[in-house]
Amino acid sequence: MNTPQALTQAPAAPRARWWRRIEALFDSPQAYEWARAHWWTRWMVRRRTTQLFGYMAGFVHSQVLLACVQLRLFHTLSGAPATLTQLAQQLGLPPERLGPLLQSACVMELLALEDDHTYSVGALGRVVLSHSGIADMVEHNHLLYRDLLEPRQFLQAPDQGAMAAYWPYAQSDGAAPALRQEASGQLRHYSALMDASQGFVITEILDSYPFGDHTRVLDLGCGKGRFMRAVAQRFPQLQLQLMDLPVVLDLARQGFAQAGLAARAEFHPGSFLDDALPEGADLVTLVRVAHDHGDAALHTLLKKIAAILPPGGRLLLAEPMQLDGPEASVVDPYFHFYLQAMGEGRLRSPAELMQAIRAAGFVGVEQVPNALAVHAQIILAHKPRVNPVKEN
Ligand SMILES: C[S@@+](CC[C@H](N)C(=O)[O-])C[C@H]1O[C@@H](n2cnc3c(N)ncnc32)[C@H](O)[C@@H]1O
Structure with missing residues (x-):
């Protein structure tokens, strides 16, 4: 298992440091009492209280969302709003049990309560409805949360649970377990999940990088x-090469054939x-x-990529990375734990990835700005053209 130093040594951002100093003034019970008694400081107490409560209650929010997905509430209510009594009948649940779920879903904006006491799909529920990958991930997270049930036990052996079994290639012995015949069901399963959830990432990449400047993409x-x-x-002018483990690549080949694009691609x-x-x-x-x-595996892979690219050839790396700013508290913990539970991988910062890319011999390493870093951040680099010294 990796023990990445950068994670334990990450310096606090300057803004966070001065902010923490101000917040520390309110740490004692007396300061808390004083701050909550005055309207000009109350906002800070309220903010901290809500934030901490949110962390304590986060699991319940996840389960409310999961229940909505499992009960297919968004599908049921889209186009056909229903009252509590109607829904309770349809779902075979006692109204006094279903009611709190619906109320919770309303305050979370998953559902909405109309003036006529019918429930409809809320703003966030509509987002879940329009991107099938979200519901798939919500259901899939069940595996992660099962692994995390005993956090201390998890931290002793993070890669021994259901998630590690789900992602057979992500263990220290690399692709070998994933190549076993008995793993093919898992490979198909995770490939379907990745396919469903890739849409947001694709939008970020296609909107941020001019692929038209290239002739062949691998x-x-x-x-x-x-x-x-x-x-x-x-x-339409681009030639494509695709590589993945054999079971997964067969699925890609089928997808290309169905889309009438097979002639444009090589499968490896x-x-x-x-x-x-x-x-x-x-x-x-x-x-x-x-x-x-x-x-170590990432270094090997990056070196191999540098070796097959022509001088000036480019590498584009896109994935969720550590975030800067308020979104980090929502998103980073999820990926830190998700990737630990998978196996050997980890959530890296853009700076760490850029360093790893440089160490493999690339130059001109830069982050490409994109609209929604929550889905992915993008790093671009190229292989030195002639003289790497001049290019840096
Ligand atoms: C997290 S999935 C991402 C798939 C896709 N790029 C996406 O964004 O949806 C990682 C992919 O890497 C593939 N993979 C993992 N280890 C591999 C290896 N050693 N050789 C080839 N493919 C591998 C997996 O089969 C899987 O399809």
Whole structure:
């Protein structure tokens, strides 16, 4: 298991440090009493109280969302709002039990209560409805939360639970367990989940990078190939290469055939860690791949990519990374624990990833701005053209 130093040594951002000093003034019970008694300081007490309560209650929020998904409330209520009595009858649940769920879902904006006492789909419920991958992830998170049930036990052996079994390639022995025949069901299952949840990431990448400047793109760890199909459709002149473990790559091949895009792509089954990478691409993409692997495996992979790219060829890496700002408290803990539970991977900061990319011989390493960093952040680099000293 990795013991990444950067995680324990990450310096606090300057703003966070001065802010923490101000907040520390309110730490004692007397200061708390004083602050809550005055309207000009009450907001701070209220903010901290709500924040801490939110952390304590987060699991309940997750379960409310899960219950809505499992009971198919969003589907049922879209286009056909219903009263508590009607819903209780339909779902076979006692109204006095269902009522608190519906009220909770309303304050969480998953559902909405109309003036005529009917429930409809709320603003966030509509988002869940319109992106099927969200409901899939909500149901899938059940595995993670089962692993996290005893956090101290989890921290002793994070990669021994249901999540590690779900992601067979993410263990220290790399792709070997994933290549066993008995793992093929899991590979299909996680590939469907990744396919369903990749839409947001694809939008971030396609809106941020001009693929049209390239001639051939290699997507490593392509999954079912949704990203490459989107690239193919938007950039008709591009040739594509896809690589993933054989069972997964077969799914990508089928997807390309169904979309009538098979002639545009080459399929390379194998392990990007253990097998040779296909040559010929002037852009290699790694989408939600690096964070699944430990530092040593990532270094190996990046070196292999640098070796097959022509001088000036590019690497584009996109995945969730540590965030800056208020979203970090919501998103980072999820990925820190998710990736630990998977196996060897970890959530890295953009700076750590850029450092790892430089260490593999790339230059011009930069972060490409994108709209919603929650879904993914993007790093771009290129292989030195002639003289790496001049390019840095
Ligand atoms: C988290 S999924 C991401 C899939 C896709 N890029 C996406 O964003 O939806 C990681 C992918 O890497 C593939 N993978 C993991 N280890 C691999 C290896 N050693 N060789 C080839 N593919 C691998 C997995 O099969 C999986 O499809």
